[in-house]
Amino acid sequence: MSLxxxxxxxxxLIPVSLFILVSLSFLLLELMPGNPxxxxxxxxxxxxxxxxIEASLGLNDPLGARYLSYxxxxxxxxxxxxxxxxxxVLAELSERLPATMExxxxxLIVAGIVGLFLGVLGAYYxxxxxxxxxxxxxxxxxxxxxxxxxxxxxxxLFYLWSVAPAPVGRLGFSDVAxxxxxxxxxxDTLIAGDVNAFFVAGQHLFLPVLALGIVYAAYFGKTxxxxxxxxLDSTQVEFARACGLPERKVVYYxxxxxxxxxxxxxxxxxxxxxxGAAIIETIFSWPGVGNWAxxxxxxxxxxxxxxxxxxxxFVTITLFLLLDVLIVLLDPRVRF
Amino acid sequence: MGELRHRSGETLKASFRVLRDxxxxxxxxxxVVLMLLAGFFLPLPYSPTRPDPLxxxxxxxxxxWFGTDSNGFDVFSRTIASAARDLPLALIGTLLSALVGVPxxxxxxxxxxxxxRIMRGxxxxxxxxxxxxxxxxVTLMGNRLENVIIAILIVNVPRFMRLVRSxxxxxxxxxxxxxxxxxxxxxxxxxxxxxxxxxxxxxxxxTSLAAAQAxxxxxxxxxxGVGVSPPNPSWGLMIQTGxxxxxxxxxxxxxxxxxxxxxxxxxxxLVADGLQMRQENER
Numbered sequence: 001m002s003l004x005x006x007x008x009x010x011x012x013l014i015p016v017s018l019f020i021l022v023s024l025s026f027l028l029l030e031l032m033p034g035n036p037x038x039x040x041x042x043x044x045x046x047x048x049x050x051x052x053i054e055a056s057l058g059l060n061d062p063l064g065a066r067y068l069s070y071x072x073x074x075x076x077x078x079x080x081x082x083x084x085x086x087x088x089v090l091a092e093l094s095e096r097l098p099a100t101m102e103x104x105x106x107x108l109i110v111a112g113i114v115g116l117f118l119g120v121l122g123a124y125y126x127x128x129x130x131x132x133x134x135x136x137x138x139x140x141x142x143x144x145x146x147x148x149x150x151x152x153x154x155x156x157l158f159y160l161w162s163v164a165p166a167p168v169g170r171l172g173f174s175d176v177a178x179x180x181x182x183x184x185x186x187x188d189t190l191i192a193g194d195v196n197a198f199f200v201a202g203q204h205l206f207l208p209v210l211a212l213g214i215v216y217a218a219y220f221g222k223t224x225x226x227x228x229x230x231x232l233d234s235t236q237v238e239f240a241r242a243c244g245l246p247e248r249k250v251v252y253y254x255x256x257x258x259x260x261x262x263x264x265x266x267x268x269x270x271x272x273x274x275x276g277a278a279i280i281e282t283i284f285s286w287p288g289v290g291n292w293a294x295x296x297x298x299x300x301x302x303x304x305x306x307x308x309x310x311x312x313x314f315v316t317i318t319l320f321l322l323l324d325v326l327i328v329l330l331d332p333r334v335r336f
Numbered sequence: 337m338g339e340l341r342h343r344s345g346e347t348l349k350a351s352f353r354v355l356r357d358x359x360x361x362x363x364x365x366x367x368v369v370l371m372l373l374a375g376f377f378l379p380l381p382y383s384p385t386r387p388d389p390l391x392x393x394x395x396x397x398x399x400x401w402f403g404t405d406s407n408g409f410d411v412f413s414r415t416i417a418s419a420a421r422d423l424p425l426a427l428i429g430t431l432l433s434a435l436v437g438v439p440x441x442x443x444x445x446x447x448x449x450x451x452x453r454i455m456r457g458x459x460x461x462x463x464x465x466x467x468x469x470x471x472x473x474v475t476l477m478g479n480r481l482e483n484v485i486i487a488i489l490i491v492n493v494p495r496f497m498r499l500v501r502s503x504x505x506x507x508x509x510x511x512x513x514x515x516x517x518x519x520x521x522x523x524x525x526x527x528x529x530x531x532x533x534x535x536x537x538x539x540x541x542x543t544s545l546a547a548a549q550a551x552x553x554x555x556x557x558x559x560x561g562v563g564v565s566p567p568n569p570s571w572g573l574m575i576q577t578g579x580x581x582x583x584x585x586x587x588x589x590x591x592x593x594x595x596x597x598x599x600x601x602x603x604x605x606l607v608a609d610g611l612q613m614r615q616e617n618e619r
Contacts, residue, residue, distance in 0.1 A: 139609055143602035145552050147559055148575060148594040151582050159585050166583065275468040279556055283579065290468070294560065297472050305472070 003328050010321050017317050025309040026070050030063065057083070070306075079310065080303035082296075089307035093289065097311055098183025099170060100281070100288035103208055104273045108266060110213025115220020116262070122221070123228030124251060134221070142218035147279045150211035154283075157207060164207045167284040171200055208284045212277060216269060223265045227258035260331045267323045271316035275308070357617075358610035364544075367603035368423070371596075375419030382410035384417035385567045393581060396588050403588035405577045414569040415592050421564075422571055423600060425481070426550035429488030434543050436489065437496025438535070442527045444497055445504035455501065458494040467556050474562050484563040488550045499542050503535045541611035548604035555597050571597045 037053040038045070054060055058069075073080065079089035115138075122134035157164040165172055170185055178185075178192040186205070189198035231237065231254040240250045278290030289308055296304035355362045381401075382388070387408035394404040402411035444451040470487040477483045507513060508531075516530050557563045558572030566573065571593040578589030 135609065139602060139605045143548070143598050143605050145555050145594075145597055145601070147556065148590070148597065151575065151579065151590050152594070155582050155585070155587050155590075159583060278468055279559065282560075293468060294471065297468070297475050298560070298562070300475075 003325070006328055007321075007325055010324055014317060014321070018314070021310060021313040021317070022071055022074050023067075025306045025313070026067055030066075074310070079307045082304050083301045084299060089303050092292070092304075093307050093311055095180075095183070096287055096289045096292050097315075099185075099286060100274060100277060100290060101315075102184045102186065103205065103212070103281070103286065103288060104270060104277060106205060106209045107212035107216065107273065107277070108270060110209055111216035111220050111269070112266060114213065114217035116224050118217065118221040119224025120228050120251070120255065122225045123232055126225075126229050126232075135225070138218045138221040138225070141214055141221070144215060146211055146215040146277075147283060149215050150208065150280050150283050153207050153211050165200075165203050167207065168204075169285040169287060170204055171197070172204070204284075208277075208280050208286060212273070212280055216273070219265065219269060220262065223262055224258070227261045228254060231255070231257040260327050263326065263330075264323065267319050270319055271312070274312045274315055354614055358614055360606040361610035361614075364603040364606035364610070367599060368607075371419045371600060371603075372423055374416055375421075375423065378416055380410075380413040380416060382413045384409070384413040384569045393586055393589075395586075402592040403586075405574070405589045406581055406586075407577065409569075409574075409577075411574070411588060411592050414574055415571070415596050418569040418571045418574065418593065418596065419600075421569065422551060422554050422558075425484060425554055426488070426547050429485045429550050430492060430543055430547040432485065433489050433492035433546060434496055434539060437493040438500050438532075438539055440493065441497035441500025442504055442531060442535075445501045445508065445531075446523070451501070455498070458497065467553060470553050470557060471560060471562055474557060479562060479565075481563060484554060484557060487557075488553060491553065492546050492550070495546065496539070496542060499538060500535050503538055504531050507531055507534055537611070537615050541608045541615065544604050544608035544611060548601045548608065551597060551600050551604070 037050045037057060037059060041050050041053055058066060061069075077090060079093070081088055082092070085092075118134045118138055122131045122138075125131050153164075154167055158166060171177060178189050178194055178197055181188055181191055185201040186198060189195075189201055232251075234254070234257065236257065237250055237254050240253050245253075275290045275293055277286075277288065278294045280286070281288040281291035282294065289311060293305060293308035295301075296308065388404070388410070389408045391400070391404050392408045393406055394400050396403040400410050400412065402415060404410055405414075444454055470484075470491055473487040473490055474480075474483045477486065513526060513530055516526050521529070554563070554570070555572035555575070558570040559576045561573070561576065564570040564573055574593035575590050575597075578586065578593075582590055
C-alpha cells in the first residue's frame, strides 16, 4: 500500500521536475555570456554575416517568445539541430546515450565490487593493519585522476603488453558493426548471434571500464567503510554474535543494514558519470554523450548542450525514482 | 596575560599530539609546502615556457632528467613550474569556497521554509556532473584563470553549505545551544561563538578534500585546454601533450606530470583522512 503511494507521489513529481529541468536548461544558456553567432561565423566575419546568422538562429526574438517556442518543441520531442553538424539533436542523443550507459553501468559494477571488497574488509578489521592497507589503497585510487589512469592503462595494457585493443572507440576500424536494437553493443551482438563481435566489443570496453572502475571504486570504498563500521558497531550485530551466529552471517546482516546508503551513493555516481566520463570518452574516442557535450560546450553549440542537460537530468530523475522504490523494498524501516 | 600564554601553550601541545596520532596530516602538509616552495624557488635547468625544437621527444637522460615532450619543452622544468600555478589556484579556490560556504551553511540551518527551499535548489545544482559544469562555466565566462577559481567556488560552495548545515542542524538540538539561547544570546552570537567552533573540524577536513578535488578539476580543465594558455605550464596541459605519444610508447611526457598531480592530490587526501580520523576518535 505505502509503496504504491510513494511511487505515485514520485511519479506525480516527475512532470514538475522535467518542467523545471527544461526551464533551467533554457535559462542557463540564455544568461551565460558568449555569442554563438560569432562562434559559428568565426573571428573574421563581418557584422552583417553575424547579424544574418543571429537572425537565422532566432536570437533576436524576445526572451519570452523564445522560451515558449523552446518548451513547445521539447514537448513535441524536437530538441532542435546542432549549430554545426545540423544533425537533429534527439537522433544523435539516442545513438550516443546507450554507448555512455553501457560504459557507465559496467564501470559502476567494477567499482562496486572492488570498492565494497575494500570497504567491508577495512570496516571489519577497523583500526588494524588490514584497515590501514585498504584505506591506503582507497586514498591512492582516489588520488589518481581518471584520465591519467586511462593513459597509464593504455601504455601498459595496449602498448607494452598488447592485451587490450587500441583506444579507437567501441569497435576496431576493421570490425563490422551489427544492427542496432538496444544500442548496447554487448547485447546487440548477442542478439545478432555474432559471438566474435561480442568479444571485440568486450575487449574495447575493457580499458575504459577498468579506468573508471578503479578510480570510482575509491568512492564506494569510502562509503562502504564508514557505513559498515557503524553497522558493525550496532546492537543488532552484537546480538547476532551473542546468538552464536557464524561471522559470515554476522557480516552479512551488518551489510543488509549498510546497503541503502551505499546504493544511494551508487545512484549519485551514476548520474554524475553520465557527463563525468567525458574525458575518458575523449581519450578512447568513445561515441558517448559526455564527449559530445564537451565539444558542444567548447564550441557553444547550444542545442546540443541543452539536449545533453535534458538527457542527463532525465536519466538522473528516473534513476532516483527507481532508487526510492528499491530502498523501500530493501529497507522496511523507510516505510514506517 | 599569564592565563593566555598558558592556553596557547596548551593548543601547541594539542597540535603536536594530533600530528603524532595522525602522521598523515603532517606528511601531507609538508609535501604540499615542499611542492609550493619548489615551484616558486627551485632554479630550473631550462625555461618552462620556451621550447627547444631541436630536442623533441627525448627520453629521460642526464641532460633532460624527465625527457622532453613533442614540442621540445623540458618536462622536468615544466613539472616543477606548474606547481607554482596549479597549487595556488586550487588553494585559493578552496579557501574562498570555505569562506563563503561556511557562513551560508550556518545561516541555512535556521528553521524555516526558506532554508529547506535553498537546499532543494542546491540539490538540482549538485546533480550536474562536476567537471562538465566547471568546463561550461569557464568556457562561457571566458577562458581566463580567474574563472577557474570561480568554477571551483561554484562547485564547492554548495558542498560546504550542505556539510555545515547538516552538522549545525544536529548541534542546534544540543543542551549548550539551548543554554546559550536561554541566557539571551542573539542568533548571530550563537552561530559565531557556539556553533562555528563545533563545525570547524569537519570544515577543515572538507577543505582538504576539496583542495584535492580542485587540483583534479584544474588538471582536467587544462587537459582539455580550458583555463590555461599553451606556453604556460600546467600539469593537465602537459599530460594532454603526451596523449598523442603514449600509444607509441613515450611514457615520460605523461608519467612525470601525472605523478605530480597524484602526489599533490594524495597529500591533500592524506590530510583530510587524518583530520577525519581525529574527528571519529574524538566522538
